[in-house]
Amino acid sequence: MLSDIENRLIEDYLNHTLSEPDKQLFIEKWLENGGNNPFAKTLKLRQTIDLLLENDPVTTARLMLRQQQTNRATTPETLHQNQPAQATYTDAELRQMFAPLPEMEQALATRSAAGNSLQSRVLIPLSGINCTNSLFFALDHAINTPITCAITGNQGKQLLAHNIPAQQTSFEVPLSLPPGRYYWKLYLTDSKQRKQMSHAIGMFLVNADLMEP
Amino acid sequence: MDDSTILEAFRQKKTNAEEEKHFAEVCDFIYNKLFPNAKVLTKGDKSAADELVWTAIKAFWQKGQKNPDFVLKGSWVGYLTRIMQNKWKDYLAMRAKADKPTSETTFSDISFTPFNVFDEIPDLHTLFWQEVEKLTPHCKRIFTLNLKEQLKFSEIADQMLTNENNARQIFHACKQVFIRNILNHPQVEALKDRIFLT
Numbered sequence: 061m062l063s064d065i066e067n068r069l070i071e072d073y074l075n076h077t078l079s080e081p082d083k084q085l086f087i088e089k090w091l092e093n094g095g096n097n098p099f100a101k102t103l104k105l106r107q108t109i110d111l112l113l114e115n116d117p118v119t120t121a122r123l124m125l126r127q128q129q130t131n132r133a134t135t136p137e138t139l140h141q142n143q144p145a146q147a148t149y150t151d152a153e154l155r156q157m158f159a160p161l162p163e164m165e166q167a168l169a170t171r172s173a174a175g176n177s178l179q180s181r182v183l184i185p186l187s188g189i190n191c192t193n194s195l196f197f198a199l200d201h202a203i204n205t206p207i208t209c210a211i212t213g214n215q216g217k218q219l220l221a222h223n224i225p226a227q228q229t230s231f232e233v234p235l236s237l238p239p240g241r242y243y244w245k246l247y248l249t250d251s252k253q254r255k256q257m258s259h260a261i262g263m264f265l266v267n268a269d270l271m272e273p
Numbered sequence: 274m275d276d277s278t279i280l281e282a283f284r285q286k287k288t289n290a291e292e293e294k295h296f297a298e299v300c301d302f303i304y305n306k307l308f309p310n311a312k313v314l315t316k317g318d319k320s321a322a323d324e325l326v327w328t329a330i331k332a333f334w335q336k337g338q339k340n341p342d343f344v345l346k347g348s349w350v351g352y353l354t355r356i357m358q359n360k361w362k363d364y365l366a367m368r369a370k371a372d373k374p375t376s377e378t379t380f381s382d383i384s385f386t387p388f389n390v391f392d393e394i395p396d397l398h399t400l401f402w403q404e405v406e407k408l409t410p411h412c413k414r415i416f417t418l419n420l421k422e423q424l425k426f427s428e429i430a431d432q433m434l435t436n437e438n439n440a441r442q443i444f445h446a447c448k449q450v451f452i453r454n455i456l457n458h459p460q461v462e463a464l465k466d467r468i469f470l471t
Contacts, residue, residue, distance in 0.1 A: 063468070094368030095386040101468045108390040109455055112401055113448055115420050118331045121297040123398040125304070126391060183354045184306075186313040196306050198350035229276065229348035230306075 062102055064138045070103050074110060149239070149270065157240035161214045162264065164263070165188050171261055178246055180202075180259040185244075190268035191235065192259040194243060198230040203257075209233050214241040239267035274302045281348050283337030289423065300330055307353060314361045321387030328385055329356040360385040393464050404455045412447035417442060 069086045072078045078086055089099040089227075111119040149157070149216075168187060171179055181199045189195075197209070207224040211233070222233045233244075247259040265271075282299040285292065304326055311322035333353055336343060345352055364385045391397060405416050418429045430440040455461060 061465075090372075091367060095364070096368075096388070097404055098468050100386050101388045102465065104386060104388050105390055105464065106452075106456075108397075109401075109452060112397075113420070113451070115423060117293065118300070118327065118334045120293055121300040122327055122391065124297045125301050126395070127398060128394070183348075183351045184310045186310045188313045189309045190312065191309055198306075198348055198354065200347040200351045207357070230350055230430070268431075 062083065062099060066102075068098055070099075072105055073103070073108060116225070154239070155269055157214070157238070158265065158268075159214055160235045160241060161212075161216055163216070164212070164214075164261070167261055168243075168263055175255060177260070178207075178257040181257075182246065182260045182262070185262060185264060187262045188265065189262075192266065193235055195233045195235055195264060196230065197224075197233065197246070199228070202227045202229045203248070205253055207246050208249045210245045210247070211235070211237075212243045212245065214243075234264065237266045239265075239270050241265055274299065276349055279303065280345070283334055284341040286338070300413060303330060303350075303353065305444065306350060307357065308399060310354065311357055315387070320389040320392045324387050324389040325357050326383070328360055329353045332356050335438070354383060364418065390464075393467070394460055396460075400460055401455070404451060404458060407454065408447060408451060411443070412450065415440070415444050415447055416451070 065085075066089060069078070069082060069089065072082060073086055089097070090103070092099065108119070112123075151171075181201060181203065183198045183200055185195055185197065195209075204226050206226050207228075209222045209224060210218050211220045211222075212218050219237070224231045241262060241263065242265070243263050245259055245261045248254045248257055279299055279302070282296050283378070285296075307326045307329065308322060311325045312319065315321040315325065330353070333349070333356070364387065394400065405413060405420075408416060415429060415433065418424045418432060419426075426440045426444070427437045428442075430437045431444070433440060435443075456465075
């Protein structure tokens with residue numbers, strides 16, 4: 061249980077009535093164990109209840125979506141769909157499918173996001189993302205020329221190329237790939253302009269859960 | 274879903290169930306784009322990733338409400354991604370200097386903790402309304418008018434044949450009872466026990 065002082069600190073914090081000395085004490089309590097402590101967790105619980113009482117739209121949306129997820133997960137159809145798929149790959153096959161491609165890993169480790177490079181424009185996907193049927197890209201600013209997205213497997217073979225029109229800040233590349241490790245590369249379709257911005261690369265996984273123990 | 278639909282949803286105040294539903298759809302769209310990336314940041318910790326995405330959505334919402342005329346320099350997803358990355362970076366830094374708070378540590382350092390109440394109490398919504406049902410008829414009425422029907426306190430006052438100030442005071446008094454009750458609910462008590470065991 062929290063001490064009376066700790067409970068009072070939480071109440072005062074929520075009511076915006078913490079005194080200056082208490083503020084420091086509050087911070088110390090909250091930071092203990094990197095925020096992973098009963099004081100910080102109890103505060104978060106209280107804040108969540110307060111948000112519900114304030115009819116906070118983000119909290120309401122979060123609850124609404126959770127409820128929908130739960131309902132979907134418990135329908136007979138979904139229960140059937142959620143059954144674990146029959147394992148169709150051996151451990152050796154999976155290891156091969158998810159094995160890194162050394163030259164691409166090297167390129168990833170040394171890629172530069174400096175200046176006006178295309179790499180610096182790509183905000184997501186973060187390298188190592190796990191996806192199933194599409195890869196969502198977001199750029200910090202639109203690029204005024206079309207882009208090509210090439211997908212390469214972990215054997216170094218290009219599997220598909222997807223064209224993206226100019227002036228997009230986000231786009232989705234549909235995928236239909238077996239589980240494994242893949243690499244994406246974005247480059248300007250116009251070869252004359254390509255030199256200016258170079259290219260962007262990243263790695264992604266499909267059905268990475270198959271690799272989990 | 275285009276950028277303007279997303280921005281508009283974050284600028285508008287929600288006043289009815291239809292708008293709430295639309296906002297939830299927008300959040301769902303955003304969530305599905307960000308969650309796999311958040312999982313990369315949290316190294317596969319789904320619960321922390323969920324909390325991180327919602328923390329970013331909340332910050333974006335607050336920005337839209339504070340200044341509905343705000344103009345994003347880049348894309349919305351860029352803004353949200355940066356929030357996620359910064360919050361996670363701050364969290365890791367805070368964890369690294371755990372137990373060593375300095376006099377320079379300020380309230381702004383208290384920004385994110387991956388503790389996910391919604392994962393810990395999956396049926397929080399049901400539990401919340403079950404507890405509302407247990408309130409006195411007077412409190413139940415004011416909670417319903419305020420939280421379900423989303424009436425303003427002036428409108429609640431009209432319905433309850435009192436003035437606005439009184440309506441606020443009644444709500445506040447009921448809220449205190451409600452908080453006490455919900456914190457003593459067995460599921461919340463069990464969560465608190467788990468909190469103190471970890």
